[in-house]
Amino acid sequence: IDNDLGATDQTFGFDTAIQIATDALDRIRDTADSHDRVMLVEVMGRNAGWIALHAGIAGGADAILLPEIPYRAQVVAEMIQRRRSAGKNYSVIVVAEGATPYGGEVSQLEARLGEMPRLMGAAHRVAAQLDDYLHEASMRVTVLGHIQRGGSPTTFDRVLATRYGVMAAQLVHEEQFGKMVALRNGEIVAVDLKEAVTAPKLVDPSSQIVSQAREIGICFGE
Structure with a gap:
């Protein structure tokens, strides 16, 4: 949070x-x-x-x-x-x-x-x-x-978590591991875990x- x-x-x-x-x-x-x-x-x-x-x-x-x-x-x-x-x-x-x-x-x-x-x-x-x-x-x-x-949760969080979940499921289906789902400029994207935790x-x-x-x-x- x-x-x-x-x-x-x-x-x-x-x-x-x-x-x-x-x-x-x-x-x-x-x-x-x-x-x-x-x-x-x-x-x-x-x-x-x-x-x-x-x-x-x-x-x-x-x-x-x-x-x-x-x-x-x-x-x-x-x-x-x-x-x-x-x-x-x-x-x-x-x-x-x-x-x-x-x-x-x-x-x-x-x-x-x-x-x-x-x-x-x-x-x-x-x-x-x-x-x-x-x-x-x-x-x-x-x-x-x-x-x-x-x-x-607020409406925004409900929608955001749902969108994250959909993208995460897609990544698993495509066997794209070592990724994190992220929000960037209003779009849900996949980023490398290393990038997510570096700083x-x-x-x-x-x-x-x-x-x-x-x-x-x-x-x-x-």
Whole structure:
């Protein structure tokens, strides 16, 4: 669901995940507004911040913290203070689980032998850092966690997965192995597995979508 697989424009499950996260943000923004609170919402995204970026834009987040853009808590705190000065006494901050402070490391639990380290506590860490600058602020953290992986898929994901399945069956029938089905420019194509796993697809801090998010006032903690 992280949409971080190389060689394809979009992975199946991503659209559903951002819809779930966006729905949650819509509800959280309402309670943030009514209770004058700073709400931090942690979403999945170990190395790639696609879920945080898309859900944050769609859900009207005031700040989005991504693994690809190291953040400074002071910059986020200043954004919150500017909103208060403008009469907006609440803020919604979307935090990818792999978000990292400038000069720091990702927040994670120690791994058992042979296991991948579990990321945990990114949003709680941001809240603690903000508290150093906003002592009087009422902050709450919501970790969406595994609900992003479940539920009914969106129409887009249903169609995409069906198209992937048809192409995969065709490849097996033609004995074209070592391939991955991918979406490119609206078409389903076959790509070499090596190409697919060579490098993850990460958010480019200089990409158009990030620039457009900045233009509408979203803070990335830079």
